[in-house]
Amino acid sequence: MSTSTTAAGGRGTAQQTARGTLPGAWRLGLARGALEVKQFFRQRDQAVFTFAFPIVFLFLFASIFSDDVEGAGITASQLYVPAMIAAGIMATSFQSLGISIAIERDEKQLRRLRGTPMPPAAYFLGKVWLVLVTGLLEAAALLAVGTVFYGVDLPTDPGAWLRFGWIFLLGLTGCALLGIAVSSVPRSGQSASSVVILPFLVLQFISGVYISIDTIPSWMLNIGALFPLKWLAQGLRGVFLPESAAVLEQAGSWEYGRVALVLGAWCIGGLALCLMTFRWKSRRDG
Numbered sequence: 001m002s003t004s005t006t007a008a009g010g011r012g013t014a015q016q017t018a019r020g021t022l023p024g025a026w027r028l029g030l031a032r033g034a035l036e037v038k039q040f041f042r043q044r045d046q047a048v049f050t051f052a053f054p055i056v057f058l059f060l061f062a063s064i065f066s067d068d069v070e071g072a073g074i075t076a077s078q079l080y081v082p083a084m085i086a087a088g089i090m091a092t093s094f095q096s097l098g099i100s101i102a103i104e105r106d107e108k109q110l111r112r113l114r115g116t117p118m119p120p121a122a123y124f125l126g127k128v129w130l131v132l133v134t135g136l137l138e139a140a141a142l143l144a145v146g147t148v149f150y151g152v153d154l155p156t157d158p159g160a161w162l163r164f165g166w167i168f169l170l171g172l173t174g175c176a177l178l179g180i181a182v183s184s185v186p187r188s189g190q191s192a193s194s195v196v197i198l199p200f201l202v203l204q205f206i207s208g209v210y211i212s213i214d215t216i217p218s219w220m221l222n223i224g225a226l227f228p229l230k231w232l233a234q235g236l237r238g239v240f241l242p243e244s245a246a247v248l249e250q251a252g253s254w255e256y257g258r259v260a261l262v263l264g265a266w267c268i269g270g271l272a273l274c275l276m277t278f279r280w281k282s283r284r285d286g
Contacts, residue, residue: 028122033129040130050096051138054088055145061210062150073244081146082240083209086233088138089168090175090200093131097179098196105282106189114280131176139168152240163256164239170263171232177270184277203229214248221250228266235259
């Protein structure tokens with residue numbers, strides 16, 4: 001065996017050993033997620049705005065519209081609590097990721113990360129951990145406000161909490177994937193806020209967040225039904241409101257099967273959109 005062959009074999013073995021000692025994508029994703037959470041809370045103005053926005057709107061709408069809802073057995077204030085939880089979940093996933101990833105791409109952070117040995121999946125897993133932590137905190141904060149100030153009763157049935165679990169996870173996942181996909185639309189980080197916030201604001205009006213479902217025109221509801229926010233809000237109303245409130249829904253029921261179907265479809269469709277549209281470089285970089 002020649003010296004060159006031996007040296008080449010030694011280098012190959014060393015490279016394989018080095019690759020074998022690299023942490024896996026799941027471990028790196030967890031570490032990346034811890035970093036993402038720390039960076040999020042270090043930017044105090046962003047963290048305060050993200051958590052305070054739906055809480056402030058809940059106080060405003062619940063204070064302005066506080067009368068009993070005829071035939072539903074609830075007050076208008078109680079109706080707003082699960083709707084704002086849904087909006088808060090979408091804000092911490094769709095809006096947050098759509099803006100932050102666009103800015104990271106524009107500042108060439110994604111390009112630099114792509115050039116490291118870190119698996120691409122670890123980056124996205126880090127984002128998943130971020131939205132999971134912030135989404136849970138947002139939901140807990142809004143539930144606390146709803147129970148203390150507006151008389152929303154927390155479920156005592158384990159089945160209701162199980163429904164909350166799968167609605168929360170499917171809704172968060174679908175909205176997060178949609179946020180990752182939409183992050184490729186802005187041409188720059190500066191325009192990201194305008195591109196992401198406007199459709200999110202429109203969706204909140206036509207999905208029964210700010211306005212009761214029974215007062216929204218059918219054609220608007222049909223458009224809202226194409227997106228996850230309407231079904232996320234409807235499912236959460238079914239968890240935290242009494243059965244009598246189902247008469248306010250478009251179909252007169254909570255439609256848990258359809259909620260699962262639409263949110264699940266958005267998880268699959270959102271993943272497909274991400275795979276087709278995500279870019280590590282901005283359009284200006286070619």
